[in-house]
Amino acid sequence: MLASASDTATASAGPLVPAPFRLLAKRRETADTWTLELEPRHGTPLEFAPGQFTMISRGGCGEVPISISGDPDEPERLVQTVRAVGLATSALCEAEPGEVLSVRGPFGTAWPLEEAEGADVVIVAGGIGLPPLRGAVLRMLAQRERYGRLVLLYGGRAPDQLLFGEQIQQWREQGLEVLITVDSAGPEWIGHVGVVTRLIGRAGLDASRVLAMTCGPEVMMRFVVATLADTGVQSDRIHVSIERNMQCGIGVCGHCQLGPVLVCRDGPVFRYSEVERWMRVREL
Ligand SMILES: Cc1cc2nc3c(=O)[nH]c(=O)nc-3n(C[C@H](O)[C@H](O)[C@H](O)COP(=O)(O)OP(=O)(O)OC[C@H]3O[C@@H](n4cnc5c(N)ncnc54)[C@H](O)[C@@H]3O)c2cc1C
Ligand code: FES
Incomplete structure (x- = not known):
């Protein structure tokens, strides 16, 4: 998909400005938990390290921290697994493919995979x-x-x-x-x-x-x-x-x-x- 000028501007606008991500697919994991697969509308893959999280929101329903559950070797897909416990997480779980969600990040520290080598x-x-x-x-x-x-x-x-x-x-x-x-x-x-x-x-x-x-x-x-x-x-x-x-x-x-x-x-x-x-x- 082609990125619009405003999408590209948003993508480079700093950590407090959310970027638009399109929901490509959702998979039900349990009665209250869904895995969401998103792609950045600006086209730039969201490189991340396992353990990091994003701040993600749908519409005006509140922004929440959710860990990235996807494959770090496939950064072109942002994968997040969300359990609906309140307003913001329920709104995310109810999103339908094609919708655009707001994402900031990735943020935070990662699991110590280098330190773990040999262990x-x-x-x-x-x-x-x-x-x-x-x-x-x-x-x-x-x-x-x-x-x-x-x-x-x-x-x-x-x-x-x-x-x-x-x-x-x-x-x-x-x-x-x-x-x-x-x-x-x-x-x-x-x-x-x-x-x-x-x-x-x-x-x-x-x-x-x-x-x-x-x-x-x-x-x-x-x-x-x-x-x-x-x-x-x-x-x-x-x-x-x-x-x-x-x-x-x-x-x-x-x-x-x-x-x-x-x-x-x-x-x-x-x-x-x-x-x-x-x-x-x-x-x-
Ligand atoms: C770094 C990080 C990573 C996270 N990763 C995931 C994830 O991968 N998947 C996922 O489903 N959730 C994850 N969470 C938890 C998620 O952020 C909360 O469930 C969410 O903020 C709840 O917001 P809400 O508006 O839906 O519910 P609220 O209405 O805010 O809360 C509903 C209930 O959840 C409790 N709650 C709210 N926030 C938290 C929290 N941060 N920790 C524990 N209990 C909370 C409240 O006390 C209340 O009982 C993560 C939280 C953090 C800090
Ligand atoms: S959430 Fe603001 S300082 Fe951590």
Whole structure:
């Protein structure tokens, strides 16, 4: 598609000015979660690193931070997986192909994929915490030889809440070890039942080789960190992605402050040892 002069101007206009992105396709993941595939109307691919997020909005329904769940090696498609929990996220999930959404970014820090080279990488995700890690999984599988074991431990509330079912099967075939658990399930579920931390013991980890990445509800991440520490993983080898309410996304408004850091600018991905004491502070 040809870019108009105003689209091109918007694309180069700085981090507070949104750029128009056309919704190409949407895929339902669960009852309340959709994956949106967008393309920039200005035609410039949105290069990003796995772990980064955009500030995205539809119409006047509010702008929200959403992680990029797409493949970092395919930046011409912006892929984001959104769970409808309120006004802005519901509006995004209701958008129809052809519509134009507003996007700023990408912003924030990335998963430490270079530091992870040679390590056994353990990814622990809870619920909607898997999309922010999806780009990291895709990149590591594309460069499989650079890593030791690649292990995904994934927990959801129920079987019908699990994301990316078919893709996870493909990832298994590409060399990702996957253990899945749900909080509760009917008799038709033959997998694990229980909290995701229980999978850590089942994974047979050599703590001295582990680099861990985790994303999910904060309480889950605290238990994940504690369980990894019990198995001997150092807190500076554990990386967490933190959520806080955001407005500017670029370290200006102070909304996302966590102790001395701004989550949008200094995170959302942090080495756990750097934010350990501040993660005990509840968001107001
Ligand atoms: C860096 C970052 C990455 C994120 N990535 C994703 C993603 O990939 N997919 C996705 O679906 N969501 C993601 N989120 C969460 C998403 O931004 C919130 O769900 C969204 O802001 C809610 O806005 P709303 O107007 O729809 O709902 P609101 O009406 O604002 O809130 C509805 C409910 O969600 C809770 N809530 C609102 N904002 C947050 C938040 N930031 N964290 C936790 N709970 C919140 C509220 O307390 C309330 O209970 C991310 C958040 C951050 C900070
Ligand atoms: S959202 Fe404004 S400083 Fe982080």
